[in-house]
Amino acid sequence: MINRPKVTDTLSKLVEKRLNSQKMYWSPEVDFDKGTPKYKRIDYVGFKPYTPDYEVEATSVELGDFVCYEVKSCMQDFESGNGLTFYGDHNYLVCTLELAEQLQNEIKIPSQINGVLVPNKSLTSLYLKFNFGINPESHRRRTASEMLWEIVKSHDRLKRLDKEALNLKEK
Numbered sequence: 001m002i003n004r005p006k007v008t009d010t011l012s013k014l015v016e017k018r019l020n021s022q023k024m025y026w027s028p029e030v031d032f033d034k035g036t037p038k039y040k041r042i043d044y045v046g047f048k049p050y051t052p053d054y055e056v057e058a059t060s061v062e063l064g065d066f067v068c069y070e071v072k073s074c075m076q077d078f079e080s081g082n083g084l085t086f087y088g089d090h091n092y093l094v095c096t097l098e099l100a101e102q103l104q105n106e107i108k109i110p111s112q113i114n115g116v117l118v119p120n121k122s123l124t125s126l127y128l129k130f131n132f133g134i135n136p137e138s139h140r141r142r143t144a145s146e147m148l149w150e151i152v153k154s155h156d157r158l159k160r161l162d163k164e165a166l167n168l169k170e171k
Contacts, residue, residue: 007073011094012043014119014126015069019046024067027154032087032142040085043094044069045151047144062144065089069117074099078108086112087147089140093117100129 012028019026024046032040049056050063068088072078072095084093093110095103097118103109109116114133117126140147 004073004077007096008071008077010123011071011073011096011119014123015044015071015094015117018117018126019044019067022046022048024048025148025151027151029157030150030154032085032146032150040087041083042068042085042087043071043083045088045147045154047148047151061148064144066140066144066147067092069094071095072099075102078103084110086110087140087142090114094126097129104130 016026016028025048026044026046028044030042030045032038032042046067046069048065048067049060050065051057051060066088067090068086069092070083070085072083072093074096078084078095078099091113092115093100093103093113094117100116100118103116109130114131115128116130118129119125120127
């Protein structure tokens with residue numbers, strides 16, 4: 001039996017490493033439509049502004065790319081009903097190689113993704129196991145300002161939680 005928390009932690013750290021290496025603005029656990037019946041949380045949302053010739057332009061934010069990652073450690077996690085929310089310009093499912101192959105064989109890979117990322121054998125990076133390319137179901141339907149605002153709110157929530165944890169530790 002796999003250790004779900006450990007697998008999730010490993011996959012999550014690889015997503016964070018990928019986002020950092022791509023020099024993206026990002027946040028984990030980004031909420032959308034909070035307080036409504038449509039509430040969803042995305043494991044990771046990254047943003048890279050559009051900067052042709054490395055120059056910031058008036059359209060750099062609106063034309064920028066949002067990338068969403070959903071991390072799944074096992075089939076039970078995949079079928080839990082939590083997650084599998086993809087609102088980005090590019091959307092990826094991140095899982096183990098075994099789960100990726102099982103999902104492919106059972107034709108369970110979500111239609112709204114661009115690809116499935118899995119860890120390499122040394123668990124040092126992610127690679128694209130299945131590439132679905134540009135998919136009409138995988139494009140962004142939300143404005144850049146809404147996506148960025150939710151990233152900012154997620155950062156604020158995480159800072160508050162870190163501060164509360166630090167205060168508890170000091171007591």
